Amino acid sequence: MRIVFMGTPDFAVASLAALVNTGFEVAAVVTAADKPAGRGQKLSESAVKKYAIEQGLPVLQPIKLKDPEFIAALKAINADLHVVVAFRMLPEMVWSMPPKGTINLHGSLLPQYRGAAPINHAIINGEKESGVTTFLLKQEIDTGDVIDSRKVSIADDDTAGDLHDKLMVVGADLLVDTVKAIEAGDYQEIPQDPAVEIKHAPKIFKDFCNIDWNQSAETVYNLVRGLSPYPTAFTTLNDKNLKIFKATVEHKEPGIAAGGFLSDGKTYLKFATKDGFLKLTDLQYEGKKRMTVEEFLRGIRL
Structure with a gap:
């Protein structure tokens, strides 16, 4: 099964490494474009790009995800599955492209804490438990059918950084198990409960x-x-x-x-x-x- 992996920060590197180390065929990696950083404003590469280059994986860095050249390059890869971890919101032409769909690893127990900052908001709200969820992408953000999830306890003195590191490890294992299930065709798609009162996790300013x-x-x-x-x-x-x-x-x-x-x-x-x-x-x-x-x-x- 050919996979295209999409992600940017360290959180995503753990998942990408888990897929590579398990032996899945990662045909290409999509990540953010290099950006100027620091006092010298030298171009800085994303954590995912650095790892991908070390592993000899092809890297795509589109500025716009609807760019015709990027779409053509993505189609040429002919992936069976797209995997997204800590990336950007994808246009439908991207997430609907592969025959097995596009899955996302999210840092909460969906449907709770949909949004850009689930780890931060779980701690801010004093939660005692969080987790990770794999789900299939659809049009509305973080609303697709759930495939699997894992729970993680939050200690009274855990920071967002502590929870990030816990979820990064547990999430990588969950993602590998999810991809194995998809490859075997042995999984269920569970709709998110619309009756649940949702706690949101918007971007923090x-x-x-x-x-x-x-x-x-x-x-x-x-x-x-x-x-x-x-x-x-x-x-x-x-x-x-x-x-x-x-x-x-x-x-x-x-x-x-x-x-x-x-x-x-x-x-x-x-x-x-x-x-x-x-x-x-x-x-x-x-x-x-x-x-x-x-x-x-x-x-x-x-």
Whole structure:
């Protein structure tokens, strides 16, 4: 069975490597175009492209997925199945092309957390469980028939980065099992339940990351976890942005206005919420590197 794999970041590399290591024929890889990055604005290759080149796999990098040259090249590959992991929304002419369809690996237990940021929003909402789902693509995003899924528990102190790494490994195994089932014709297509009340996972923008200290300590804590390590929750201190990567909750009456802070200038810095404190442990001040709260306090006068 000839496969075209479509993906861009590290999350997708694990799945691509699992398919290659299992012995599936990956006829080509489709990934994002190289982009300028860093101070020198040198062209940077996606993680998937780097892995594909190491494995000697043909790589396609279309700017537009409806480009006639790209469509012609894709048809010429004559794939049986397209596999999508952390890529872009595909036009119908692409996902409907192969005879066995196009499957996607999604970082949630569908139908919950459809959208671009399922890992972040699961943590932000304080979920205790998430998972990965393989499903067949159709027109509306993340709504296709489910083939299989796996559950993953979320610890109370897991960040989005921690959950990402768990799902990356479990997702790669699930994808291999799904492709094996499709190759054998031994699988069911299960429609997503339209009666379920859906929690969405839209793309995250900067304004969303700005902490509202009038919320509960638990809510702010989950926001910090859900945005760490990227794009990162932040507040302002001395008129500069302060990114917060890790923190703990203190459940006690704040005694000061929400958004105010307490510090001994040496070992702790904590911000008041409406019902407690968020005690910072790992942060980054504007113009500085990421550091512990102790390192930060040694270099600043509050």
